[in-house]
Amino acid sequence: MTLPPAFRDWFARQGWTPHPHQLELLATQDDTLLIAPTGGGKTLAGFLPSLIDLKDGWTGLHTLYVSPLKALTADIGRNLARPVADLDLPIRVEDRTGDTKSAARQRQRTDPPQILLTTPESLALMLSYPEAPRIFGSLRRVVLDELHALAESKRGDQLMLGLARLRGLAPGLRVTGLSATVEDPDALARFMGGAQVLLADPGPDPDIAMLPTAAAAPWAGGNGHYAVPEVLAAIRGATTTIVFINTRAQAELFFQALWAANDDNLPIGLHHGSLSREARQKVEAAMAAGALRAVVATGSLDLGIDWGGVDLVIQVGAPKNVKRLVQRIGRANHRYNAPSRARIVPANRFEVIECVAALEAVRERDLDGEPRGPGPLDVLCQHILLTACAGPFDADALFAEVAAAGPYLDLARDDFDACLDFCATGGYALKAYDRWRRLMQVDGLWRLRDPRAARDLRMNIGTIIDPEVMKVRFRRGGQPLGEVEEGFAATLVPGDTFLIGGMTVRYEGLRELTLEVTPNPHKEPRIATFNGLKLATSTELSHRVLALIGDPDRWDALPANTRDWLAHQAAASALPQPGTLLSESFRFDGRWHFALYGFAGRNALQTLGLLMTRTMEVAGLGPLGFLATDYALLVWSVDPVTDTAPLLDRAALRAGLGDWLAGNAVMKRTFRNVAIIAGLIQRNMPGGRRSGKQATFSSDILYDTLRRYDPDHLLLRITAIEAGRGLVDFGRIEEMLERSPRLDHRMLDRVSPLAAPLMLEMGRVRIDGQGRMRLAEAEAEAMMRDAGLTLTHDPAQAAVQAGIGDGVNRPATGVGRRARGTTTPRPRRAPRPATVPLPR
Amino acid sequence: MTGFRFVWQGLTLEARCSGALWMPDDRCLVVADLHLGKSERIARRGGALLPPYDAAETLRRLDEEIAALAPARVISLGDGFDDDAAAEALDTDVTAGLARLAAGRDWAWVAGNHDPAMRGTRLPGRAAAEIRLAGVTLRHVAVPGDGPDISGHYHPVVRLAGARRRALLVGQDHLILPAFGSYTGGLDAGEPALAGLVHGGFAVACLHRALPVPLAAPTGPMMRRARQNVTS
16 A cells, blocks of 8 residues: 555645655555654554545444543544545544443444544443444454553453454454554564564654752652752743653642742643543643643653643653653654653652663663563453353354464463353352353353343453542532542541642542532642552662662762762661662661662562561561562561561571462452452442442452362462562562672661651551551550540450440450550550560 | 450340350350352342352351350341342251251341341241340341340441451440351441441450440541551
């Protein structure tokens, strides 16, 4: 295929010349993976063959476009409208996402457009309809946008299963993948099920540097507020700026801080995934119209909405990952062959080091990335159930289809059969559901026993498991503002203030499962916790950071205050050195903390946390919880760690892997996600929960039950694999111990400079052991005392004094007696056990 | 297993950390909301195929309590079965297990909202709408103004040290048991439906031992603090 004259003229009228890769893609007849930098006209390249195909008309669906973001489909729709109108092409372009109104969905099922723009979840939903063969039978082309982003999660696996289905429904389908720069293009092509790789000219080197600031980065914290004056000045100096921030909470705070100093009233917007759809769409529209000078955004704007006017990207906080940084930088200057301009603002001094290391990597074009594992079986289970929703299927045919999908090329028939059995009967050792199986075989074909189940299954589509959130809106039917996590909502009492959508609001009460708030700009807000996208620093970057810290000769690359900080760490404790594993014990907030600087990546250190806390539990140190970052592990406990050697004994760690891993909170969380994706439990529907809270129960109960009665169950197997892939990474613990034969443990009288940032990290894992029991007892006792009840050795007296009982008998708490009528005011936080020893 | 003993309405009672209530003077063990057959009912209605081990697990825990206390009488406070059909459809393992537990003692099934018709024919014990015992009514759902009663139904939980724990709620006129069944969730003791019944009383949380904690009005200082105390 070549560019027809009308199209050539259109390009000329725009003042454009087709890029070589756009023409190359047109010429090819095979499935293709196009890798081009942002602004390289990727999307137009992907659609050109379709537009040309369609110029003479087409009945039914011709091209399906899949993107990871709903916002992107809307944007692409706008961009396509122009050539379609200019060239007067007989093409209807529509999008189909979770936001599409039901009338439009209905119409699309009977009268599909020529080009349909959708997401992996909406595609899975459409494929589950009995009409799917008719809708997709006429399909000729599929365009997969931002494939690099989709391949990073199970959404990609689901999409590839959907693609395999599409190839079955529409033989001869041609697939084009579009991707930003990645470290291993061939692997991504294999993920697509095989494709030729087309590499566009990567363009000029970006103009990227640290943003110089008057104030030094703070010792700790993640908000980057010290740089507000310089960030504002940079915004003023550019046409349009995207300010990327890693978490939603930090984005809210930074947005607030920017406006507090925004004396010129520069129009600055806010965009993140916890804002209401209306709020996000407003910002996107304003951005598209060029009405904003800047937008403060999280990963929600990582992907390619094409805003030609953006000429500066500011990254606040460590980029965590070189590849992502390069892709974010690319968002500046969506013009091909013009260098992207980006500035980085480390949020604290630890991040200064990471930023310096990342800049070195960008200059060396050294991208990082982990190879992805084989297609997960929970996604396959969902696919099987949804296939049954569309109509009866033959197991052999479905296996053949699935095994042609990129991620499932090596799928064993046994595993497929186990998934099918799980879908049909639950797959339990106890054959309990013969009468009530979900799928049954009739005349050799598998079908739903109860067709009404299709509705529930369709409601449960998707592989993204959101944390439980509650909506926030202004009082008396006001506009929706966004969402906060349920755990945070539970801590609110009327009168509390918090930040959402860039404003401070006062919590008034709960109404129909929605938090009602009023504006309240005058009070110091609490920070809403969002558990949104957690970025993990890549292994390669972690190693670069360790090398930089450990080599004072290279500190010249670091700002003076960072050098001072490292020197301060060296004086107060020690520096992590290659060959030495540094750890520290100190008290903070009434609890003992243990910090270990392993630089082994978050997953490995998380596993180490699980195994070490087990050893600590046995040793009676009362571990309460831990958190792992890419550099360090932090464990807090009732009693201190004084010697690391027994905790790091390799044989003991290995012995602990089996049992302890199976029983811990991380595994339960993994199980919950697996169970939702595989269709064992339904995800919580907005509005569908809370009211009937006593009818729903925790997935932890199912996990414990399966472990006790059915330890070989498929979902436990998937959970173990998942944990092994994402969380366990035991090999890297051994590698860490091997490369650091010397242990250096320091007992400190305060938080060390290097440990300070850890105290603010999110992602803490609780340990429900003896330590927690001791705390619960102390807390119960303090609550009784606060109620004006004496809780001495005989807590039953408490009931007597409450005027409720006149009970006698045994002590219930076992905690030592307390003096009556202590006048010390209660601390706001949980009481600490009286047994925390003094530092040695 | 440690319980918490107290006297309520002149009765000596022990809140067991299993979630059961022990009345030592009458040698009577009371459990609420066993929800036997829950996984079967969900499957029957075309829902998920949950691990079918819930009844076995619930009976295992009940067995432990019976072995520890040797009660003369066991009372299930309603919703013993997830519905009347579930009571009929129970596995023979489960019915045999129940028969073994009920042998040699009085066994009563109080009707609940899930199982109004009550008990399948293959099951041991007698059915009752309510039971009067020592001046107290044992029923499924507490009736405001008609106390003192001992009931279940709400599956109460309290927050303690950052986690939800099943809890027995003790108010002036109403004593509400947590659910004993294994596949059961919970309703926060601060929710209006519950708080109004046990206002100002105390809860006994089920941990490794039975821990008493005070209750207050839903927005009172105690619950507020209990919520704020959610740390790490």
